[in-house]
Amino acid sequence: MNQEPLISIITVCYNSKLTIERTFKSILNQSYRNLEYIVIDGNSTDGTAGLVKQYQEVFENNGITYKWISEPDNGIYDAMNKGIASAQGELIGIINSDDYYEESALRIIAQEYSKDNSYDVYHGLLKYHDSGKLSMIKGAVSDVLPRHMIEHPTCFLKKETYKQYGVFNCKYKYVADYELLCRIRKNGGKFKLIDKVIANFYDGGAGNTFKSVVEALKLRYEYQFINRKEYIIRYFKLRLGRTISRLIN
Secondary structure, eight states, X not given: OOSSOOEEEEEXXXXXXXXXHHHXXXXXXXXXXXXXXXXXXXXXXXXHHXXXXXXXXHHHHTTOEEEEEEOOOSSHHHHHHHHHHHOOSSEEEEOOTTOEEOTTHHHHHHHHHHHOTTOSEEEXXXXXXXXXXXXXXXXXXXXXXXXXXXXXXXXXXXXXXXXXXXXXXXXXXXXXXXXXXXXXXXXXXXXXXXXXXXXEEESOSGGGSHHHHHHHHHHHHHTTSSOHHHHHHHHHHHHHHHHHHHHHO
């Protein structure tokens, strides 16, 4: 087995000019260099596409294979699927354009994979930032998936895992990443939790919206993690809470 597997990193973006350079720099600063970087831009209008193009020379000068496209897509998960289709690596990581990796992230993942490549998902700890300040460091084993998502920015999946279990289901607008991991786990996929910080996440975006919470609840019902009665009770509690919040504010 190759002791230094090729790792593909995917970043999808749309109008991310203010944050994407931080993501770029985290890729350039990786201590592990056997990687390719793929950027899928959704036809941004704020200058993001110009930055994406500008960095091609920077990545190539640093010995990193760099691929990018800028075109309309059908949402964030459609863009991620484009990246997966283009990826050549044995392992694939996805980092959003307002998040970033620790400098040792890819080295840690590659070492764990080289020790034992039988796992489908390799994931670790995530630093959460709120209003620019570190709020917590968190990681969870896949056993929690019936209750909530694990830290997706830290997840690295084998290319073969996507071939075996499928890619993101775009019928889910907010929680297709959650659904994919539930699908893998339900069908016998193996998860490896690494007790080291892999990535940094900044609060905000679609993942924190009311619609995403409702969609996640529906997903847990579809996967029979909760029964119909529990689903209905939780759904109406969410609706009630939202109504009260609107009245107060």
